Amino acid sequence: MNDKTLRLNHSTISARRFGLCMVLPTLIVLLVMTAYPLISTFLYSFTDYNYLKGNDSAEFVLFDNYVSLFKNSYFRQATWNTVLFTALAVVLEMAFGLLIAVFVNSLKRGQKAMRTLLLLPYLLPAVTVALSWRMLLSSNYGIVNQVLESLKLPVFNWFMDTRTAFGTILFIDVWQNTPFVFLLLYAALQSVPAGQYEAAGIDGAGFFQKFWYITIPNIKSSLALCALLRTIDTFRLFEKVNVLTGGGPAGTTSTITQFLYNxxxxxxxxxxxxxxxxxxxxxxxILSSFYIKRAIQ
Known part of the structure; x- marks a missing residue:
């Protein structure tokens, strides 16, 4: 092995050590902030640990907690509500976000102003959004019921009626998070080659043909990523439910996170x-794996 090869090997080892030193702090933070809590939660799930009693009195109960969970009717309902809410919210947010992104991208003027206005709901904290809509939909002084009453239409106690509570929470969540989907898909649309649309136009393709055969294939990875992020975020829905309904009425808006909190x-x-x-x-x-598999394909 000559001197040149030795110098190259030494440079490679030094570069790897430098890279490891740069990544190591981040790895430590990730281990402390994610791996440790996850492992602790997993171990605690097999015990009857209660904070008031302390660690010393905690005993292993194996799968008793899991058995109790699945026997709990409130937990089963909360699980069904969470899965249904996630499926509906993600589908609606993806559909509306894509339509709005395509519309804004097609504008010749005013794209910057539209982007700013459309992003405002997403920039607000979830609790602020919940409180704002609670005032708007209040059964006593809410402007929505006042308008409906003036039009001789039926009014509702939106958050405490079993017919409307779930749909109202769903509407508020879609209203707030659709701008996030719009932003990601709008950015993806900027990378679609204009030449493809021009060539399709010359061949006589209409708007829907361009959308289906050019737009969708070019942004399918962004669609999968967006669906994945929204699924993870929606599945842990808590703030809106806790502020607006507390899981009621009759458990129609209860979620897994609300159950765990209570x-x-x-x-x-x-x-x-x-x-x-x-x-x-x-x-x-499990829900996220479908999107990850589709993105890999």
Whole structure:
């Protein structure tokens, strides 16, 4: 082995060490902030650990917490509500976000102004959005019911009526998060080659043909990524439900996170709550795997 080869090997080793030193702090933070809590939650899920009693009195109960969870009718309803809400919210947000992105991208003027206005709902904190809509939809002084009443239309107690509570929460969530989908897809549309549209136009392709055969194939990776991010975020819905309905009426808006808050955090039964958290994580991974598989393909 000559001197030149030795110098190259030394340079390669030095570069790898430098790269490792640069990545190591981030890896440590990730391990502390994600791996450790996840492992702790997994271990606690097999115990009857209660914060008031402390670690010393905690005993292993194996799968008792998981059995209790699946026997709990409130948890089963919360799981169904969460899955249904996630499916509906993601589909609606993706559909509206894509339509708005295509519309704004087609504008000859005013794109910057439209982008700014459309992003405003997403920039607001979830609690602020929930409180604002609670005032607008109040059964006592809400402007929505006042308008409906003036038009001789039926009014509702939007958050406490079993017929409207779930749909109202869904509407508010879609209203706030559609701009996020719009932003990602609008950015993806900027990378679609204009020449493809021009060539399709010469061949006589209409708007819908261009949309289906040019727009969708070019942004399918962005669509999958967007759906994945929205699925993960929607699956842990909590703030709006907690502020507006508390899981009611009759559990029609209860979610897994709301269940964990009521029966895990508030009661300080961290063993039971940890089991719910692990199940929630598994459900989120299963739902997300469909998008990840589609993105890889």
């Amino acid at each position: 029966f895990g955090i508030k009661s300080l039964d961290f063993g039971f709550g940890s089991a719910g958290g692990i199940i929630m994580t598994i459900f989120a991974l």
